[in-house]
Each structure stands twice: as C-alpha cells, then as structure tokens.
Amino acid sequence: MIEQTQSLAFSDRPETHPDRKTRRGIANALRRGLPKIHRRHTPEFTGTVPRGAAAKMVARLKNHDWTRNHDLITLRQRGYIPYTRRNDPTFVPKPMRITARRESREALTALSLALAANCDYNPESDYAFEVMCSFEDIARAMGVLHVYENGRKAYDVALNALSVLEQMGTRDNPYIVVKHDQDSDTGQNKAMRMWLGPRFFTSRGIALEDVRHTLHQYRQWAIKNGLSETLKQRYQRHLMNMARHGIDIVRNHALKKLLIKLRRQVVSPELLHVKESTVVDLERELAVRQGQRKPRKARPFWDAFVRWERTVAPIESNRLQAALAAEHPGLKQKDAESFYRLLLEKAGIR
Structure with missing residues (x-):
C-alpha cells in the first residue's frame, strides 16, 4: 500500500508529465550532452577612454583591490538586497562571506x-559626474552585452554590479545615484540616468583635492581650446533629450537636493568664479601677443546675463534666447549687449 501511494505521489509531479514542459527542462534538453554555461562573457572594459580627466580617473581606478574595500566588506556583512525586494519591509538580507568572488570583482x-570613461567632468554642469550614455552602452563597453537569436538583449552581470554599487556607501554619500524609470521601448523599469558620487573616487584612494584639481584643469583646458560653449551645448542637448523622453528630474526635489549637495563637495564656490578670472587673463595675454594692451571692454548686460543664467534651468534660458532671436534676427551678432538687455527684460530682470 505504501509503495502504491508513493508511486501515485511521484506520478503527480510536474516533471513526469510529458505535456508539461518547464523552461529549465527545455533548456536542459537543448544542451543535453554539453556542459552547462557558467557565464557567457567575461567582464572586461573594452571601450574607448577620452583623453584628459577621464583618462586620469580610469588609470587611477584600474588597480583597485576590492578585497580591501571597506564599503564592500560592510555591505557583504549586512547582505545584498535585490532590486525587486528593495521596497519589501519583510525582506531580511543574508550575510555573506567578506571576500567577494573573482567574477564579482571583475564585474x-x-x-x-x-x-x-563615459562621465561628464565639466564643473559648469548642473550636476556633477553624470554618465552621458545609456546603460546598454555601459554593458557593451564592459563586454557583457549578450544578444539572443530573437533579438533580446541581456546584461545581467552589469545590472548585478550596478546594484552592488548602489548599495555601497551611505544615503548622503553614495557611490552612484541612479534614477530608475520605465523604458518607452520595452516597458521595463531600467536605469535611465546615473550620477557618480565623490565617494566613487575617494574610496579608491583618490583624494578629494585631487578630484577638484582635475576638474579645475579640465575647465582651464576647455577655455584655452575654446571648447567651453561646445561642452555646454552638449550638456544642454543631453538635458533636452532626457526631457523629450520624460526622464527629467524637475519634480524630483529630493533627488535634485542630493545631487546639488554632492556637487558642492567637489565644486567649491571659489572654483565657480575661477572661469571669469581665467578668461580675463587669457584675453590680456592674447592682447599682449597681438600688441593690443587695451583693457577688457565692459559688458554689463552680458555679465548680468551670466549671473542670471546660473540661477535658472538651461532649458528656460535656451527657450528665451530662441524666442528673442526669432523676434530680432541678427541682433546677437550685430549688437550683443542690446540682445542680452532685451533678454533680461523678457526674463523680468531690471
């Protein structure tokens, strides 16, 4: 009787039904006789690194020893929290061994x-250290982007590593700040915008003063080569592209407050005014070389416009400039001071 009961119990299991095939069973049947795939790609950075600030930071980050990272050790002692369980108050993380596996350290x-390598190091940007590409491009640069035959893309290795970086550090001083939002193409919740925190660099042995010095050198290089406006326009195009896809953070006040706080740690008030003095010095040097020792021409409306532009969103400034340029074509090229005077009047600045 017992043997008959056991045979009935085993016959009710889903694995024994020929018409009921599980996803794992189909995968095992397809690879019958072949070894199981541990991981399809080995994480290794293969992307290009721009010269300058990005190259310096990448060189400093290459030789970091994760086995001695105190933030990673603290996190593993506490336990990881999966992204799907972050808002679950009943979830209890499981402590792990202190040393992470080699695969995790490589990722x-x-x-x-x-x-x-894909970070924005321009200190004039609204928020510091924003990653200027999609996370799919990040996964491609890591060498872990896998494309299936049906076109589906997967990069779980990169997502798991990003989740670990998000949980490292503290709430007010994180390694990375990620804004998750719904992707309009797939309908999935993805990492749409990312900003690196100062702790991302200082935890690897890079002093905060070195980070500030790198940003200052980057600004001087941009001014010397006439790329300040180009970098500014590139950042504004990025903001407009994010706003077009509904990924702006205009109404996310808590996130903006955190990003402003992180920016103040590396971009001091003294550094914000270095550009004006640098521009004056460069103009004076250029005048000396050309044999023109004339002082810099006073531009009160331009200076007032620069001060006002720092207090508003770039989209608002671009909108007013485009509207005024449409009303008065060619005025900016002929008489810039009159253009900025009318612009300030439109903005309500007297």
Missing part, C-alpha cells in the same frame, strides 16, 4: 572603468 572593476 565591479569593468563597470567602474566604463562609468568613469
């Missing part, structure tokens, strides 16, 4: 290099 290193 964290490749992700860190990809983020640092």
